[in-house]
Amino acid sequence: MLSIVSSAALSLLCRFKSGGIIVNEHTLTLDQTRSHVDILHRHFDFISLAELPNRMGLRHKKPFCLLTFDDGKRSNATVTAPELCRLGVPAVFFVVSGFLDGKRPLWFDRYRLLQEKLGKTLPYGLSSRIVKQLPYDLLLDRIDRACERHGVQVDATDEDICAMTWDHARELHKRGFIIGAHGVTHAVMTRETAANAFDNISRSIAEVSAEIGEPCNSFAFPNGNYTAQLASHAVRCGVRFVMSTEPTWVDQRFPLWRLPRLQLFGPQSRQRIERKISAAALGCILANPDGTGRTYRLVNRLDKLTKQRATQSSSPQPNVATALSRRDD
Amino acid sequence: MSSLVDLNKTEGQPGCLKVAALVSGRLGAQELWAIKNISAVRCRLYVIRATQATAVSKYIRAHRLIKEYGLLRTASRWLGGLIGSRVAAKNRKMLDELFDVGALEDWWNHSDIRPHNVPTLNHPDSRSLLEELAPDIIIRVSGGILKPHIFSLAKIAALNIHHGQAPLIRGMWSIPWGIIEGRPDWIGATVHMIDEGIDTGTILWRGAPQLSPGDAYADLLFRTHLEAVSALVQILKIYALDETPRPWTCLPQEISAYRSAPGLWEWIKFLRLDQGRRAQVLIRKGIKC
Numbered sequence: 001m002l003s004i005v006s007s008a009a010l011s012l013l014c015r016f017k018s019g020g021i022i023v024n025e026h027t028l029t030l031d032q033t034r035s036h037v038d039i040l041h042r043h044f045d046f047i048s049l050a051e052l053p054n055r056m057g058l059r060h061k062k063p064f065c066l067l068t069f070d071d072g073k074r075s076n077a078t079v080t081a082p083e084l085c086r087l088g089v090p091a092v093f094f095v096v097s098g099f100l101d102g103k104r105p106l107w108f109d110r111y112r113l114l115q116e117k118l119g120k121t122l123p124y125g126l127s128s129r130i131v132k133q134l135p136y137d138l139l140l141d142r143i144d145r146a147c148e149r150h151g152v153q154v155d156a157t158d159e160d161i162c163a164m165t166w167d168h169a170r171e172l173h174k175r176g177f178i179i180g181a182h183g184v185t186h187a188v189m190t191r192e193t194a195a196n197a198f199d200n201i202s203r204s205i206a207e208v209s210a211e212i213g214e215p216c217n218s219f220a221f222p223n224g225n226y227t228a229q230l231a232s233h234a235v236r237c238g239v240r241f242v243m244s245t246e247p248t249w250v251d252q253r254f255p256l257w258r259l260p261r262l263q264l265f266g267p268q269s270r271q272r273i274e275r276k277i278s279a280a281a282l283g284c285i286l287a288n289p290d291g292t293g294r295t296y297r298l299v300n301r302l303d304k305l306t307k308q309r310a311t312q313s314s315s316p317q318p319n320v321a322t323a324l325s326r327r328d329d
Numbered sequence: 330m331s332s333l334v335d336l337n338k339t340e341g342q343p344g345c346l347k348v349a350a351l352v353s354g355r356l357g358a359q360e361l362w363a364i365k366n367i368s369a370v371r372c373r374l375y376v377i378r379a380t381q382a383t384a385v386s387k388y389i390r391a392h393r394l395i396k397e398y399g400l401l402r403t404a405s406r407w408l409g410g411l412i413g414s415r416v417a418a419k420n421r422k423m424l425d426e427l428f429d430v431g432a433l434e435d436w437w438n439h440s441d442i443r444p445h446n447v448p449t450l451n452h453p454d455s456r457s458l459l460e461e462l463a464p465d466i467i468i469r470v471s472g473g474i475l476k477p478h479i480f481s482l483a484k485i486a487a488l489n490i491h492h493g494q495a496p497l498i499r500g501m502w503s504i505p506w507g508i509i510e511g512r513p514d515w516i517g518a519t520v521h522m523i524d525e526g527i528d529t530g531t532i533l534w535r536g537a538p539q540l541s542p543g544d545a546y547a548d549l550l551f552r553t554h555l556e557a558v559s560a561l562v563q564i565l566k567i568y569a570l571d572e573t574p575r576p577w578t579c580l581p582q583e584i585s586a587y588r589s590a591p592g593l594w595e596w597i598k599f600l601r602l603d604q605g606r607r608a609q610v611l612i613r614k615g616i617k618c
Contacts, residue, residue: 125429133427133548135555142429190541193556197539227541227614255617292543295606299542299615306616 006274007042013281014043019056019251020064021277022243024220024261027075027160032266033083039270040065043277048090049178049218049241052259057252067091068243068261070182070220072100075159077168085175093172094182094220094243097207099163105154106186107136109161110143113152123149132223132291135196136187166211173212180218181205181239188290190225198233205237217241220261224290231257246296247276247286253304260296263289346372346569349464349483351450353379353472357421358428359554361437363470363490366558368440370565375462377455378444379472384452405592412596416604423547451476466568468561469523480523485568487523490557492550494535495519496585499528504549506588508605509598513540513614515586516549518557520564527587532577534560542615545604 021044028036040046044065047055055064067084069076072095084091099106111131115122122128123146131139147153156162169179181204183189189197201219208216219234224245231242235257246260254260262280264273279285284297350367352360356378368374383390394403447455450472459467459482467483469475470490480487493503498515500506507515517537522530538552567574591599602608 124431125426127426130426133551135552138555145432190539190544191552192539194539225541225543227539228617229539229614232617257617258615288543290543292541293606295543295612296615298607298612302609302612303616 003271003274006271006278009278010043010274013278014063017063017249017281018059019249020044020047020066021249021280022052022066022068022259022261024243024245024263025067025069025080026071026265027069027073028080028266029075030079030083033080034087035270036264036266036273037084037087037089039273040067043274046089048176049092052241052250053256056250056254063249068094068180068220070094070222071106071186072096072164072169072182073160074162074164074168077164077172078159081172081175081177084177090176090178092178092180092218093169094180094218095164095169095208096182096184096186096222097204097211098184099186100169100211101165102163103156105156105161107140107143108186110147110152110154113154114143114146114150117150117152129291132188132225133191135191135193136185169208170212173214178218179208179212179216180220180241180243181208181216181234182220183222186222188223188225189221189230190227194229197230201230201234202237205234205239209238218243221245221290224261224288225292226258228258245290246288246300247280248283248296248300249281253300262286346370346466346485346565347375347462347464348372348466348468348565349375349377349459349462350468350470351377351379351455351472351475351479352444352470353382353450356437356444357471358425358430358433360470361430361433362428362554363468363558363561364442365433365436365440366562367468367565368442370562371569372466372565374442375464376442376444377450377458378446379448379450379452379455380446381449382473384449402592405594406590408593409591409596412593412600413591416596416600420547420550420604424551427547427551451479455479456482466565467523474527475523477525488533488561488564489521489523489528489530490554490561491519491521491528492553492557493517493519493528494537495521495528495532496579497583498586498588499526500588502588502591504553505546505591505595505599505604508546508602508608508610509591509595511608511610513610516540516553516610518553518560520557520561532579533564533574535577535579536560540611540614542612543606544611545606546599547604549605 045062047064047066052066069091076093126142126146154161173179184200184204187200205216205219215238217239218241219239220243226244234242240256241259242257243259243261245263247262248260250260287293288296348367350364445458447458456478464483465485467480467487494515494517498506504516519532520534521532524530536556538549538556564574605611
């Protein structure tokens with residue numbers, strides 16, 4: 001019953017709502033890839049990144065869906081991308097440039113293993129509300145110490161944990177997928193000093209461009225936390241599309257430097273995905289996974305207000321002659 | 330002087346600074362973080378701890394406050410403090426975890442540093458101890474306002490970390506004042522020399538963390554303190570090389586404001602802004618202005 005309701009609600013929304021969604025995935029198995037594509041395809045048109053600016057402002061029969069994958073895990077290249085290729089679904093892969101080709105797992109994979117091993121008794125200073133507040137060096141130091149103390153080791157052969165290689169990334173690019181930048185490290189940019197964050201962003205964009213052999217045109221903030229200043233910096237570094245993790249639909253109201261993305265996970269059921277997409281359409285229900293809750297509502301409200309004020313102040317005042325001619329009419 | 334500890338075993342080496350870190354009351358996460366980082370500089374570090382914040386009785390303090398601010402404002406400050414104490418306790422708990430106070434206490438207990446206890450930082454005992462130690466640098470890590478007979482005992486400089494961007498904002502609680510009054514330029518920290526005024530000494534460094542939507546006071550204070558302590562360490566390294574850090578140049582048009590402890594209204598406003606999470610000054614950082 002719930003399944004029918006959520007499906008019907010989403011169908012109704014898709015009929016009346018303009019714009020579409022940008023989906024943020026991480027790793028998917030073959031079955032999960034098929035299932036997600038199937039669910040999304042019922043309601044959305046899959047589009048490529050290049051089509052995004054045009055589709056944001058136009059109403060189509062179906063709203064659009066742009067698939068994005070974060071981090072650059074090996075399974076993205078060996079499992080998901082070939083299946084997407086077979087299904088003819090375009091996607092963007094945002095890679096952590098310092099992670100590719102490397103053997104060191106990303107911090108949150110080790111953190112997840114710590115969570116699995118220790119349950120709720122995580123070491124002091126590593127609780128879930130704290131970890132994403134820490135600058136990267138401090139965070140790594142704490143996780144290193146905790147992993148060592150509790151004998152947590154990551155399976156380096158797990159394709160959902162280890163990185164793809166730059167050869168994989170180039171191969172994806174050749175197949176028509178877009179390779180975007182996702183930082184040199186997976187540091188939460190707003191927790192770093194401004195200088196570190198700027199350097200991290202510009203280096204990652206430069207590294208992706210150099211390795212792919214083509215200017216990198218998209219950047220996704222690790223963990224989603226952003227500021228306008230950081231996004232502007234990414235744009236100055238040459239990217240056109242900057243993505244966050246605000247869990248809402250995308251339409252022409254959003255600038256290309258602040259594109260919201262809806263996070264989905266592999267094991268999520270069809271009902272859950274449809275419910276989540278429906279809730280995202282309202283633009284105020286879901287919490288942002290970047291840890292800032294529903295602050296994005298205030299950001300969007302203030303943005304709307306600022307734009308309205310700017311329009312009001314820039315709209316030309318009717319001059320006396322026009323006013324008089326109107327009166328004559 | 331058996332309890333004085335030469336942290337880096339560098340006594341007698343050229344460029345070895347004698348640093349006295351002044352703290353008041355319990356050594357919290359912020360204080361321990363500062364002391365740990367200072368101790369990483371090539372220096373002899375002495376920690377002087379005041380067992381009480383002030384020697385002035387509550388009655389005299391209340392009398393002085395009423396004389397300075399009037400009865401209504403003093404009552405408002407008292408009520409504000411009452412409401413704020415619970416919030417402050419929560420924030421302290423959050424900061425303890427952000428700084429990983431457990432690991433810091435562990436370091437402190439194994440560091441062989443034994444603090445010299447004095448009744449208050451401005452007490453004659455504190456003065457005689459400092460005269461005996463003859464530090465090159467005095468650093469006020471926590472505690473109230475230092476009197477000239479204390480800070481003048483530093484051979485080179487007496488330094489302070491002010492959690493606010495001086496001279497734009499001076500006094501206490503500067504980051505929340507920045508949130509309440511919508512002044513992003515107040516949020517940050519200053520490392521300055523101590524003089525007779527409040528946060529008026531020569532500025533050696535001034536900076537701010539990134540402000541982002543969703544930040545709250547504790548997050549901002551944490552990141553501010555990290556940046557300020559790291560700047561302080563750089564300044565100490567310059568002094569250790571027998572050089573003098575260049576003063577920070579402030580813009581001539583900067584208008585200085587002084588804010589003291591918040592009253593009831595300010596606390597209510599601060600809490601209504603969810604300690605910054607709902608403050609326009611931070612929300613605005615998410616949109617292009």
